[in-house]
Amino acid sequence: MKRIQVTRHILLGLIVSINLITFFSDLLNLKTLGFFNSLEYLHEGLCSFSVWLVYLYLSRFKIFNETDVKKNLKYIILNLVSVYALVFILKLIFNPTFIVMDFPPQSDNLKSIIFANIVSFIGTFSMIGFILSLRNLILYKYKKRTKLYFYITLVLVAVTALLTVMLKAPLDLTFKGSGIYNNTVFSVVLSFLIMLGIRNSWITYLTRKEKYYYLFVSFLFLWAISYLFDYAYELPIPYHSLALGVFINTTWFFLLFYSFFAALYLLLQLPTARVFERKMREVASLQNLSRAISVELDRNKLSALITNLIIEVTGSHYTWIELVDPDDHQLKVAATKNLSFTETSKLERGNIRQLSAQIMEEKKPYVFNDLEKESKQNYFSGLKTSVASLVGVPIIGANEQFFGILYAAKSNTFGFDPDDVNLLEAFANQVAIALENADLMKKSLERERLERELQIAREVQLRLLPQTKPKLRHYTLETLTITAYEVGGDYYDFFYEEDHNLGIVIGDVSGKGTSAAFYMAEAKGIIQSIAKQVHSPREILCHANNVLSESLEKKSFITLLIANIDSKNNQMRFARAGHCPVIHFKEDEKKVEMYQPSGIAVGLDQGPIFEKMLEEQTLSINQGDVLLFYTDGLSEAMNKNNEEYGEERLAQILMKNGQQSVETLTKILIDDIFKFVENQSLHDDLTLILLKRTE
Amino acid sequence: MNGFQVRHVAKDDVSILYLSGFLDAHTVPQFENALEEVIKKKRYKIVVNFKDLDYISSAGLGVFMGFIEEVRANGGDIKLSNLSKRVYKVFDLLGFPALFEIYDDEQEACSKF
Known part of the structure; x- marks a missing residue:
């Protein structure tokens, strides 16, 4: 920033000093009646150099690097108005007179010289300002050769200036005498200016209202521009410097062409302005819409x-x-x-x-x-x-x-x-x-939510199951749960009444997922608390049914089996509320028995029928006997022909392998089931509890 | 998995629902909708014929529990008929015979209203 400031000041200083030098050279010329005329090339050179410096100077300002169309238009209009105002005031003050008999024009009084110098100074700044603003407009829609044309034009202008200075022929496009050279180059410049002049694509993107407004402005502007040269520059500038005159004249033409074509474009685009505007809005709105709908x-x-x-x-x-x-x-x-x-x-x-x-x-x-x-x-x-x-x-x-x-x-x-x-x-x-x-x-969010819910339910379910195996003297026990992909409602639990007394609970909550997990938690809590006061499995179940049937959904129920094993008398009391039977391997008789005392599932009835139906059975357990408790996931495991594994197969396995330890027996059972279902996936949880009297 | 189908036939004032295929957690909504529609028409005398049903899961049984209260409150009933051995075993295990009337034959079930 600081560096730019410094160069700006230096540039301005240089510009002012050069203009002072050329001013004094004009003064000297007047006093000596053209004695210093021989230095005119130096004079013209300095003037041209000054133009270049002004270009460098102004292009360092932000307002001349503006990309906004409307701001550029505003600066152009301001520029024009201030030039008119300044020249008007200067004319009033100095009342200049020039001799136009010859080319370039001459003057014989001090006032006119001062006037010419000040106007040249102002004109340089103003015209460079115009060029920069127009450049910004032209480059609004950058085309391949736009910049190239712009710079070619600048070079050609310099050539025209040089020729004009050397030949001292006015740029009147008459091609008379020596004027033919500079005027020819000049006409090439003009054709380039026309080419640049039609680069006004910014007009297309104006709104309809703006088009009307700018059309009106452009007519006024065109009119004002067409008088500008005659009014302000025609005499004083060629007097001061021919080169500067060429620059300013060319710029003026450029401005004239540009505003002429702009006015023409504005006029031509008026009939389609409404449609164009609408299409623009449609495109924009559809764009907005598609952006919006994606979020x-x-x-x-x-x-x-x-x-x-x-x-x-x-x-x-x-x-x-x-x-x-x-x-x-x-x-x-x-x-x-x-x-x-x-x-x-x-x-x-x-x-x-x-x-x-x-x-x-x-x-x-x-x-x-x-x-x-x-x-x-x-x-x-x-x-x-x-x-x-x-x-x-x-x-x-x-x-x-x-x-x-x-x-x-x-x-x-x-x-x-x-x-x-x-x-x-x-x-x-x-x-x-x-x-x-x-x-x-x-839908995908919903699916994700359900999956997360299932995950939670699965975790809850696993946490509800006992974390340690219970110990009972003279007995060994093994449990196994395999969960299906979707959470099932399998559940088992243990409770102790005394050291020699173990309670086994096994059940299956109908339904799946979170609700099954919640009912399971509820059942566990209720049974654990009832089991502390009531000892008969039948009574525990009746109490549990009373409480649970009120809170269960109409279509939900829980199958439960509660067994109470007394290791002193080696007896088991149990009741079955709709749950799978108990399978008993009798070591001494080498036979398998299946017990299915009557009983309906918890939650199907409020109480009377449940209590009426529920039977409690007692059996003795001899040494080497095995008891199998399981859920329907085991007996109903299906192969691809939709055949169920069934109790018969369970009984056979027990019959054949009853002498094995519970761990081995469990392994044999599971292996057999998976062999049976082959590569079918389990569609329900599978739970089994094996109990064996060892002594 | 095999599909599940339910077909409704009205016989006088008795609605007979024929089930076939697999009734499990996935197909339960289908059966629920069918029952609901029958009940919506205020037809409370319902016989469910299990002749072609291959399999029923515990969720399938829950459907009966979900509707029986309303049906009975309106003087009707849901009676079951033609259960295969495999299907009956499931009903029996859960103690359903204590709660529902189960008949060997559709005709017999209809006549019990």
């Missing part, structure tokens, strides 16, 4: 956004979106614009429903440009708003799914042309895409 998932917020856009782009007075409610499949207004809440609810219940039904059925847009004449129905009775034209476009997704209707209305007749309808259809398509996206997203 917005809430259908109401999305609809609100779209109604806003429709108002903006189509100039509709009212707009609303009706969407099919996913719950009751009725059309409901999802968003409105310029309609009050009461109007909306009237609309929802009003005659428009017939039109909606029609659109829904035919799946094509309806357009009314004169609602009163075209439709027998009064769709908007009871509404304060007056509607004369109406468009209803169906919102249809892929697979012809009907999402809803997008309505736009205007209070004037013939408010919607085919373009409008096309645009509304494009909007409706976008809405459909957005709604589909939102649905998909919702």
